[in-house]
Amino acid sequence: MKDFDIGNRQLIFLTGKGGIGKSLLTSALALRASKQGLKVQVVQKAAKDHLGALFGVQNVNHEFVDVNKSLSVANFTTGGNFRDFVVKHLKRGSLFETLASNKVVHSFFGAIPGFGELMMLGRLYYMLNLAPEKPDLVIVDSFASGHFLSLMTTPTAVLESGLSGPISKETESVRNFLADQARVGVVLVGVPEDLVVSEMIDFIPQIDKRSPAKLISVVFNRVLHDSGKAFDSDFLARRLAMQKSAMQKWRMFSESDGCKQINHFEVPDVGFIEEPVSEELVETLLKFSGRPLK
């Protein structure tokens, strides 16, 4: 098994079904990378912040909050992204004042389909390509599967719908950036359960076909270590049986011709996650079957 290696990529999206540990993995990867000396920014876009507690910081909103010297976290909003686009990117602060001060215009943008997604991607593009101070790595604790595809298909949809003006020009740059496999990658998070694995198997070809950013690996969370010795706990024994059947299904898929030999990595089940995520927990989680994360 190869090490879980994001290479020199600068932008990583984590996606997967709700409630399987995307945020936990996001925080573990970010803490590890920052410990290795990278300047890391972690981004989410949620109705309510769900990363602050994992990092032990409060009041995480659109502006970045420092976790340590080289790690910060934010919860982006569409309005904030739009302001950043017009003010920082287009450098038209006065235009924003005119636009934003008007409720109708504000609402108008909020109602445009795909606008929130486009602003989010544009903001990520800006952070890594145009900002005066660029981070080494941006990790996006991204949306669950269906919504993630909507996010990723937005640039192409915008370009195909015949828009003009600055948004269209920027959108093309954003799409090209996302498609740069040396810089951008998607990590799919799952758990070794039958239903979840089936959904992942359905989802992977969709990413391949529709998303400009490509899948770089699959991570299974809450994996029981199978030492070959039977579990004494009846509950864990039954869970292991379920895990084996799910992983069998995964192997059949990942070794099939249609699948481009996707690497997968296993994060051990540690029972219960306490917050904030400790250094020891990061070590345990990212050991990946005994091998450290590069």
Place this chain on the structure above:
Amino acid sequence: MTINPSSLSSSKVAQMLGSQRVIVMIGSGGVGKTTSSVALAVAAARAGRKVGLLSIDPAKRLADALGIRLGHELSVVHIPGASEAGGSLRAAMLDQKIVFDNMVRKHAPSERIAEKILKDPMYIAASTNLSGPLEYMALARLQELVDDPSMDLVILDTPPDTHALDFLGRPNVLAGFLEGKVMSKILKPVVFAGRLGLSGIATMSEKLLGGVTSVTGFGALKKFGEFILLMQEVIEGFHKSGERVIEILKRPSSSFIIVVVPTRASVRSAQHLVDQLNELQYSLDGVIFNRALPNQSHSGHDKLEGTEKEIIKTRSKGESAVISELRDHASRNHRNANLWTISIAEKTEDLCSVDAIVKLSDELMTAP
């Protein structure tokens, strides 16, 4: 309504299923909310009630297993033991895209415009996660089912995020962008006399729109104008049903149930839901903890060794802690003296079959 005597149990869940008219299930994504909703509906049907189930979060495999068609039509679900008890279950899993497409067809000014919108790449990309019409449909359906005298109980499974309550508490959540008829006044000329171009906008003395077009281009403005006018029809309907639905949901015969898993992250978002319910003055009747460590595993981990012991021990301790934290939070912040909490053990088998759901429904009914 007749109740199967064998199901006449004193459990709080059984009492709720026997007496209430509406049950609303809320919770964040991935906590088993849809599965719990289906199991409660099955339990009520088996106890002799005529149940309608509306899910806004279609679980495809579960729908297939139970024979529910995705869309907005009700499907009859055959549950063993239900008709013997005089009960029945009809269920609809509202699929966002299907519902949205139907809305466009219904409200677009012409078939030509409808087809144009349906083929628009932006629309296609966005229609899977723009929830307005779906919520409108869910509320309209909820109201219909509650008004239907042949229905004893309606269970509503809400969208899976912390916004779940927005559409119940503020049916005007989407109306912000309409601001009455303002949008329509500004946009109608843009849409229907698009050839006027930018100068046309200027003569409308709406320089603001000039600002907008400098960012999006004029084509975009026209396109979005069409879309928004279309949405306006939808939103107006949404407004009307919204107000009446709120009245229904505030009746004593309506119950809210939070579904959660015993982890720090999930309990945190559940606490937020408790606060929101309280703020919006909805009742909170109970909390279902899914995927809990099985009861028998809580004791006896001393006999285990190594990783096994570690997993069971930390889970036992951590889960007990967050369960009581949520319970405390709920009783402190939401004044319901009769609030119940039940724990459902983590399942190690596939739940996508009628048999598995029936088993789970029995577990919910008899949980202490």
